[in-house]
Amino acid sequence: MFETPSTDDDLGVATYFGEGWQIGESNATMFVPKGFYYLLTKIRNDYHNPPVLVTENGFATRGGLRDDDRVTYYRYYISAMLDAIAEGSDIRAYTAWSMMDNFEWAAGYTERFGLYEVDFSSPNRTRTPRKSAFIYKQIVRTRELELGL
Secondary structure, three states, rough: OOOOOHHHHOOOOOOOOOOOOOOOOOOOOOHHHHHHHHHHHHHHOOOOOOOOEEEEEEEEEEEOOHHHHHHHHHHHHHHHHHHHOOOOOOEEEEOOOEEEEEOEEEOOOOEOOEEEEEEEOOOOOOEEHHHHHEEEEEHHHHHOOOOOO
8 A cells, every 4th residue: 555664554544634623824733623532532432441641732924923824823722631530531731832932843944833933044033923923822821811812
């Protein structure tokens, strides 16, 4: 089915991308919050509910300070995680991927994951908060999630 050796052959799975899974400009991340919920539930059920630390969950853009797609991503993924917690998943931590734009192995500096935009042409690497930085701060500070905004 796949050329050997290959990652796809080693995994023994086929990949599928549903319509509507992509929001924004990047192919690096998809928007499937229900899949995140299913994953956390599967970990709980298959592995006797171990403590889980979500250490890199985020959304790629091509840059810009008004990152509404990233805001939508975080709101819905955090909501899916809270649904899993409400059902008993032992999730101990959640962190955004990432605080600052950084070098991505497959895409260099073209994919931007940071809550803060980094100006890589500036010798000071000036950092400017995106809309998502303010929204994420509000979620963490107030412990409230507003999905409809």
